[in-house]
Amino acid sequence: MSSAATRERGPGGWRQTGAVIDPNLVHGALELARTDRGLLPHRLPTWARAQTDDPQLHLVEAQPAGVRLALRTTATRIELDVLPTKRRYPGTPPRPDGWYDVLVGGELVERLQAPGGNVLDVEMMTGASTFTAGEPTTLTISLPGGEQDVEVWLPHDEQTELVDLRADGPVEPLPSDRPRWLHHGSSISHGSMATHPTETWPAVAARLAGLDLVNLGLGGSALLDPFVARTIRDTPADLISVKLGINLVNQDLLRRRALGPAVHGWLDTIRDGHPETPIRLISSIHCAIHEATPGPSSPDMAALAEGRLAFVAAGDPASVASGSLTLEVVREVLAEVVERRGDPHLSYVDGLGLYGAVDAERLPLPDNLHPDSATHRLIGERFAALGDW
Incomplete structure (x- = not known):
């Protein structure tokens, strides 16, 4: 050997x-x-x-x-x-x-x-x-x-x-002659609850679209950290996507006032290294516990007592009026950011088009936060089907 x-x-x-x-x-x-x-x-x-x-x-x-x-x-x-x-x-x-x-x-x-x-x-x-x-x-x-x-x-x-x-x-x-796709997101992009590494939704989408994947999905850590934006800025890529929302909500990290400027700053940093690279800004897929209820997320103690891991939303819906984030709020802000920038190489992808409330009835999130392999496959297929960037 x-x-x-x-x-x-x-x-x-x-x-x-x-x-x-x-x-x-x-x-x-x-x-x-x-x-x-x-x-x-x-x-x-x-x-x-x-x-x-x-x-x-x-x-x-x-x-x-x-x-x-x-x-x-x-x-x-x-x-x-x-x-x-x-x-x-x-x-x-x-x-x-x-x-x-x-x-x-x-x-x-x-x-x-x-x-x-x-x-x-x-x-x-x-x-x-x-x-x-x-x-x-x-x-x-x-x-x-x-x-x-x-x-x-x-x-x-x-x-x-x-x-x-x-x-x-x-x-x-083995050299690669495929376009290099750099993707950043949360634990869902990381692949949480997918059984196999080729079953995460970015892996599925990359295979179907013929792309060379670099996956910066970071479980629990899609938090608009400036050093992640600088990492994306400095990494060669032909295509870039950023999926934001669930971690900002389930860690109760920001208020609405801070979110828009933070996303603008993130995109400004990425553009410093990729002035014309196509970028897709993607919002969260449907997650019933946080659609209208802020974070933080907490373990569901009743589920743990049954030997299951699941999560509940611990925030107060009334606090949305004073700036707390929900997934509904984050989607609205991300769409506004893309519209205001007027960047011909930047597009917005509504995460509900990748997995929405109707999909959740057929393919529920097993722990209320993360998709299983079948749902990862669905998300990857739909993302690949979006076509040219």
């Missing part, structure tokens, strides 16, 4: 020349940190991470939503060593192991899980955590042979260190 990321062809075949996976095999990450085990994908750069001490953001940006290994090979067998970090939340149902989706020529051929690894015990209300170190797992991937383009999508909601990759044939990085 040859170590694909660290070997070059010599007179006697493939030989090792390094110690870690070739970073050029990794697509969809903005930064790869070298650890004592291998490479850890990050979706925000070091300088941006240094501007916040929010444990939630640091947790989710290191979960590799949209990150995949992309390679061209004639191998029939690949071994990928990974070190996942599993999360546990006391008092809530256990989380299943993440999935690794293997695609050959764009078609799904295998799904694998990596048991074991590190464990992070997280206190849901405070964000405090305890870390227990574990050991890597080897995933074995069988391939048909012949020259083939292979992608291995990493678990979208499980931090994953890439330790080593070995193959019984030559491996080289």
